[in-house]
Amino acid sequence: MGMNVESGIQTDYAAYDYDDGQARRRRRIIIGGVIAAVVVAVVAGVMIFGGNKAAPPAPPAPGVTVIVPGLTDVAATISSTGTLFAKREMPVGIAGEGGMVQAVLVEPGTWVAAGQTLAVIERSVQAQQANSLSASVRVARADAELAQAELDRAKALVARGFISKADIDRRTATRDAAVARVAVAQAQLGEQRAQIGRLDIRSPAAGLVLTRAVEPGQVVNASNGALFRVAKGGEMEIRAQLVERDLARLKVGDTAQVTPIGTRKTFTGTIWQLSPVIDPQTRQGVARIQLAYDPALRPGGFATATISSGRVTAPRLPESAVLSDDKGSFVYSVGKDGKVVRHDVKVGDFSDAGIVILSGLRGDEKVVLSAGAFLNPGDKVTPQLAKPDALAH
Structure with a gap:
């Protein structure tokens, strides 16, 4: 009797252990299935919504207006400044x-x-x-x-x-x-x-009295120096400072237009002497331009001079195309690859027709007409050729 009871108890425990193990295994299978389903869903979602999505298109390169200046036969001029003096x-x-x-x-x-x-x-x-x-x-x-x-x-x-x-x-x-x-x-x-x-x-010669440094009652002798200064014949001159490259382009007899500071009146003069030496510090020389007497030409005053030095074939650009910085004047052009290229240039005469480019351009470049200040070398742009009426000044 006792044996049957124990055997029944053991049988019940065995059945219980078996059922519990089965339940745990089922739970693990279910959890594993759920995790696998989530992973599959995530992978599928990535493949559906992300993997096959095309990259957004790159923004188009900004458009800039360009011109091809070509070459123009223009009067070559050199601009300079200087001080007015009596010629003699x-x-x-x-x-x-x-x-x-x-x-x-x-x-x-x-x-x-x-x-x-x-x-x-x-x-x-x-x-x-x-x-x-x-x-x-x-x-x-x-x-x-x-x-x-x-x-x-x-x-x-x-x-x-x-x-x-x-x-x-x-x-x-x-x-x-x-x-x-x-x-x-x-x-x-x-x-x-x-x-x-x-x-x-x-007075040793005929001329115009410029200064007087003596008064009646004053005791004078040779140590007093000049008591008067006289401009021989009243002739004046401007001593224009020029870099050696510009000085080499000039010759005695070239004409110049001289405008004293503070007046709009312009006087015509001629170069009568070119400096035989160059200042080693400034790398400049002097062109002495003689002028006939006029009350507006006061020795010691400042003036600008525009000197004619023949004719030259060179590109000419609108003022908006020429920029400048601490390195000097420059322009931007657009290369064959659509990228912006900087050209350092030397400018010549300024006029209503534009600015003459003496060096730095061949004339066949696609030069940026405006908005160059917003560009940098290497920028990608889309060139658009300017219309003829856009070049009117």
């Missing part, structure tokens, strides 16, 4: 010993003739010295006349034997010495008169 400025000062200025006869802006007196120095002492020397000349002449008369009388008596030949020789020597003293006195008087003449400050 003559400093006028004391030539003699000087003294107190008695009168000043001219003002700046006065036209004077060659030899005209500009100022007079007081000369009362020198005049008295001249009077004394003039009297000495008269005394010497009287002595010479007396010596000549005595010689003449002696010669009349020598034939009668009253005067010896030796006396004649002595009287001749006396006469010659008296004549020599006359010459000395005259030379001294001439020197004194020349010194008095040098007390008049005179």
